[in-house]
Amino acid sequence: MPEGDTVFLAGRRLHDALAGRELTRGELRHPRLVQHDLAGRSVLEVVSVGKHLFTRFDDGTSLHSHFRMDGSWHLYRPGRPWRGPDHQVRAILEVPDRVAVGFRLHDLDLLPTEREDTWVGHLGPDLLGDGWGSAAAAEVERRLRADPERELGAALLDQRVACGVGNLYKAEICFLLGVSPWTRVGDLTDRQVHDAVTWAHKLLARNAWRPEQSTTGDLGEGAQHWVFERGGRGCRRCRDVVRTAGQDDGGADREDRIAYFCPTCQPGPHPPPARRGGRRPQQQSGRRSRYG
Structure with missing residues (x-):
């Protein structure tokens, strides 16, 4: 799962590309949202809250997205090829000179902006939030x-x-x-x-x-x-x-x-060393593409 700074950077790049612009294309391919066409709505801002992103529109609605383990937003110039298969696309937000494409966004929701707390109200303070102090x-x-x-x-x-x-x-x-x-x-x-x-x-x-x-x-x-x-x-x-x-x-x-x-630099309780030939935990790379 991405770190909060990855989501923060993606949100800021989306904000710079979309904020204050009217969508010429606003396509949602999530099974629950395919009936919604966002074209014609203007983007007010894109904000991150921890690992959640909210794209806020001028009609009082917000598009919520969460990367989970493998989701991401990519930004392209119109006409440029996308760096991902079409069947993984869950959202397309386009303005005249930029196209934002959301890949593998398993958590996607369109909701009133005033109800964003249904997704993030239970969370602790945002380490990168404007209110940090x-x-x-x-x-x-x-x-x-x-x-x-x-x-x-x-x-x-x-x-x-x-x-x-x-x-x-x-x-x-x-x-x-x-x-x-x-x-x-x-x-x-x-x-x-x-x-x-x-x-x-x-x-x-x-x-x-x-x-x-x-x-x-x-x-x-x-x-x-x-x-x-x-x-x-x-x-x-x-x-x-x-x-x-x-x-x-x-x-x-x-x-x-x-x-x-490091067992030397980090004293305290540790699991016993894995036995020779025993099953080792599967390591997963935390390295992620930080498009956006």
Whole structure:
């Protein structure tokens, strides 16, 4: 699933291309929405809320989209070939000089703008939201502490705590804190809880306006992350081997969330090493195309 900065960047690019423009084509190919023609509506703005996007129109409606694991919005000049098969297209929003094409948008909904909270009202503060500040940060800290028995890695992924952190930033925040992803939130100091929230906002904000996602400060190929997607390779700090293990985030698919960690730099509870010849968690790439 994409990180919040990926969705933020896609939203800003869609906003720049569509806002203040009347749609010459507004086609929805989602099974529940095929009867709606958006042509003739003007786009007021495109905004992101965590991992959700809302395209707001001048008639008081909003088009909600969520990327899930493989969705994306692409922008094209009219007449240019699309980088994806036609059967995966779920939405087409066109103005005279740009075409926005939504691929594999499993969550797509057209609703009154005043009812957007039905999708995002339960979420925690948006780490990249306009209202981010000390009050929002304090609220995230409060929500983190609300379940002291929960593992930190799982809590960071919970969008009800804060909007925007995905598996990449979960791994990197835990490394920068110097704690295991399996550490109980209740075992963290107040300073560590504060720093977890600070790092979450800082890392997403650092990468929000560019396609590259670096947590090390280095944009070079293979040097952008501390431990994420470095399983079996040397830790950048101590040269111990970075390990991987499945971490239950509270959902049904344990192996969808691979935790990356250095057992030396991140003391605390760890799963036992996999036995030789045993089944290893399937690693999934967090690298995504950030079109938009």
